[in-house]
Each structure stands twice: as structure tokens, then as C-alpha cells.
Amino acid sequence: MSAIFEAIDDSLARWIARQPMFFVATAPLAADGHVNVSPRGLDCFSVLDGSTVAWVDLTGSGAETIAHLRENGRICVMFSSFGPQPRILRVHGRGRVETAGEVFDDVVARHPSLIGPRAVIVVDVDRIADSCGWGVPRMQLVDDGERGIMGPWAEKKGPQGLVRYRTQKNLESLDGLPALSLDEV
Template structure:
């Protein structure tokens, strides 16, 4: 068992925010529902306080994280070091979805570069923080970010993105409500 933390201190904050790739895991309440694990990247994640984090949620082909959080709030974020020092950090907590015009949305979006694919902001009240060795994680080199999310959104334009979200983001794969059309 790794170390447990009471809060995210400055050292842990710096390590978390330096990771170019992290994962968010959620699940519906239904026993036959699908657990979802999504990779995240780009300059989209922020530590907002000792027990609060948030990220800019970009438009995707699904809406599982949003649907699960709206249903039950349970979330686990995982950060893994792919450089020479192995480490895994998990943040468990209760997540909230904020949309344009909400205070949390405005707070988190202001901390990151503008992206035309932005659809929501997720904030998490962190209730458990742990780390583990990460000895099984490979050493890999970051060569750059993909810019496909931005390019896709720019090509579609605002009206096209609204139509895309109406088509792809109103229901989860389990039929839970996502974004309203």
C-alpha cells in the first residue's frame, strides 16, 4: 500500500500538473452499466485547492463522465509518471459538472488556453489521495500534444459543434442523460 495524503500540497500539486496524460474513471449505479475510463491531456487540469481539482472537458464522441457524475458523482482520477521516476497518484472524490455561465466553469476555463471544443468543466471535491510505486509503468517520452480536438472544432464551427453534441452527447452508452440538446 502506498502513502495516503490529507491534501494536495505544493510539491504534489507541481507533480500532478506536470503530467501530460492522466485518466478519469467513473461508473453508473446500475450493476450492468459500463465502467468508463477516459484519457485526458492538453493544458486542461488545475489543482484549485488542497482538496479540490478541476478540468476543462472537451467535446468527445461520448458523454460517459458527465452522465455518470450527474447520476452519482463518484470519480477517480489517476496520474502516472512515464519518466524515470515511477509514481502513480489517485484522487478519489465527488465530481460536479458545470456549464458555460456557471461560476465553476468560468473559474476553471480562465486558467487554461481557449479551446473551441470546450463543452463543460468538471470539478472534484477530493476525499482520498494516495500514491503507489508505479514500477510496472513503462518509461516513455512525450513528443507533443495532438491538436486534433481544436482542429475538429474549428472546422465544424460553433453551430456544427452544437449539432455534434446534440447527436453524440445527449445520452451515455447506458442511456443516462448527458448534455441537453
């Protein structure tokens, strides 16, 4: 019914690659801070090795994941099958934010169709576990599964417009924690 895995092997990596979305959970240290769960889609996720995963973090209206990781590093990434075979996979670890450099360039290059990356989130995995997923409904994707909004939105804004947007929306979290710095936007 459930299992704990030593590493993300080829079989798990293939299963992860077939999932059209995943969820990211982070939280600040403050007891009254906002816990954040973000859905992620598009072709942005990479298994770098058996104990390291990463994804391209696109420009968005908030920067909770970035702020929480910079404060404390705690993260859980969850994949859930919505198809005929039920399964939930949780990947726990310590996350970090890369806004430039070799790791950023490598992960972004793995996903060339994405426009407007603001960061790459890298997770050093310390626990991988699955569970049954029997309570998750079966659902089917519509068409190709992507809404086709994110890329055109980023293209229309252009590089300078994305910088302005990130300056307005991504410098701090809901709780006032620092997220992106001005030299990273």
C-alpha cells in the same frame, strides 16, 4: 512505497502539472452498466485548492463521465509518471458537472488555448493516495506531446457545428443515462 495525503499541497500540484495525461474512471450504479475509463490530455487540468480539482471537458464523441457524475458523483482521477521516477497518484472524490457560471468561467479562463469546451468537471476530493508505479513502462513524448487535432477539429466545426455534434453525441451515455441537456449543448 505508498502514501495517503491530507490534501494536494504545492509539491503534489507541481507533480500533477508535469504529467502530460491523466485517466478518469466513473461507473453507473447499475451492475450491468458500462464502467468508463477516459484518457485526458492537453493543458486542461487545474488544482483549485488542496481538496478541489477541475478540468475543462472538451467536446467529444461520448459523455460517459458527465452521465455517471450526474447519476452518482463517484469518480477517480489517476496520474501516472512515464518518466524516470515511477509514481501513480489517485484522486478519489465526488464530481459534478458545470456547464456555465462562475466555476466554469474560472476554469476555462485558466486554459485559454482550448477550443470547444462543453463542460468543466469539478471534483471535491476525499482521498489522495500514491503508489509505486514500478510496473508502468518508461516512455518519452514525441515532439511537444500533443497531436494537434482537437483544436483544428473544433475550429472547423465552429460554435454551431459543435452544438450540432453535442446534440447528436452527448445527450446520453452508452447505457442511456442522461448526460447533457438540450439547453447545455
